[in-house]
Amino acid sequence: MNELPLEMPQRACNIAIVAAEFNHFIVQQLVDGALDALGRHGVSESNISLAWVPGAFELPLAAEVLAGKGQHDAVIALGAVIRGGTPHFDYVAGECSRGLAEVGLKHGLPVIFGVLTTDNIDQALERAGSGAGNKGFDTAVAALQMISLLDRLHGK
Ligand code: INI
Numbered sequence: 001m002n003e004l005p006l007e008m009p010q011r012a013c014n015i016a017i018v019a020a021e022f023n024h025f026i027v028q029q030l031v032d033g034a035l036d037a038l039g040r041h042g043v044s045e046s047n048i049s050l051a052w053v054p055g056a057f058e059l060p061l062a063a064e065v066l067a068g069k070g071q072h073d074a075v076i077a078l079g080a081v082i083r084g085g086t087p088h089f090d091y092v093a094g095e096c097s098r099g100l101a102e103v104g105l106k107h108g109l110p111v112i113f114g115v116l117t118t119d120n121i122d123q124a125l126e127r128a129g130s131g132a133g134n135k136g137f138d139t140a141v142a143a144l145q146m147i148s149l150l151d152r153l154h155g156k
Helices: 024-040 056-069 089-107 121-126 135-153
Strands: 015-020 048-053 074-082 111-118
Touching: 015 024, 015 056, 024 048, 024 074, 024 111, 024 121, 024 135, 048 056, 056 074, 056 089, 056 111, 074 089, 074 121, 074 135, 089 111, 111 121, 111 135
Parallel strands: 015 048, 015 074, 074 111
Antiparallel strands: none
């Protein structure tokens, strides 16, 4: 059997983060978690770019433009869509996830879904805490694991 386990990349990586300003107090914690994870895994700050968009609905377009530049090994999209906060939760969350998946498949690039979709603020805060309970941290780890996997699948 040829098994490809989850691994961290053995090279320098360029990472783009796109983050939604809406529910900023939660999303900033996701950004901090992602930066923490990238730093712990040896990604230098100069190899990370961070772009803010107004809300989660705008994340796919920013991800698409960044992916098209071909300068990044992965795009991490961070946001928080809270059901209680909007009557159009399903449209915002649905279009965001659909759009991000489309960008990843179009460019063959890891586009990582770090958008919280919760019923209320408490659930979002639970997932944006410090350390292990931070979805931003997890998404950064997933980005690095996918970079490593794609390197191996491409025979690099
Ligand atoms: N954007 C979010 O990121 N989270 C939300 O919870 C949210 N709510 O509640 O509406 C939200 N709306 C804004 C949306 O993403 C767009 O920025 C806006 O519709 C302009 O296109």
